[in-house]
Amino acid sequence: METLKLSKPIMINGEEVTELPYDFENLTAKDKLNASKKMKAAGIPLSIPETDPDYHLYLFAEAVCKVNSAIDITDIMRMSAKDADKAASLARSFFYLDLAE
Template sequence: MMDEQDNVFKLSRPLMVDGEELQELPYDFDKMTARDKLMVTVEMAAAGLPQSTVEDVDPAYQLILFAKAVEVASGGKIAVPDVLRISAKDAQRGSSLARSFFYL
């Protein structure tokens, strides 16, 4: 299930955001700007996550990168902290999408 169609990430467990139950998340790495990518480290600090200097092998960095792609694709309606509430299984898949897009 790694090949998400049309930049839509299907969740294995619904996510509640502002009273709406979401079954899927939009994401778009191509629409991200350099600033969006640089803000990943700020988002990591805000979430209390340790930061690595080797982003291509840091799963926490890659998860926040995926979350930022969701935030960008949703026009800010789904924020990074919202994405951090997805299931661990979905988080692994989202991290893998980010790693594949940027580093493989």
């Protein structure tokens, strides 16, 4: 399990949160499908998974929820844009950077 340190804290369940633990290693195929379903439900079309930063952000959200089920996708979507970019980059690096090699 790793942690993303937020540049701007967010409120989650009445508490100020400065870092988000996440766990990509234990995500399942179902978790990946849930990420794409949540995107579609939010009205965000999925393009090419390897290059879609929105999908990467949703994967990160699934990884956070895997560690702490009290955190919801709506909590993750309140992150600053800068933190969201970092989070999406973490997911892209974990899932897709090795595919180019």
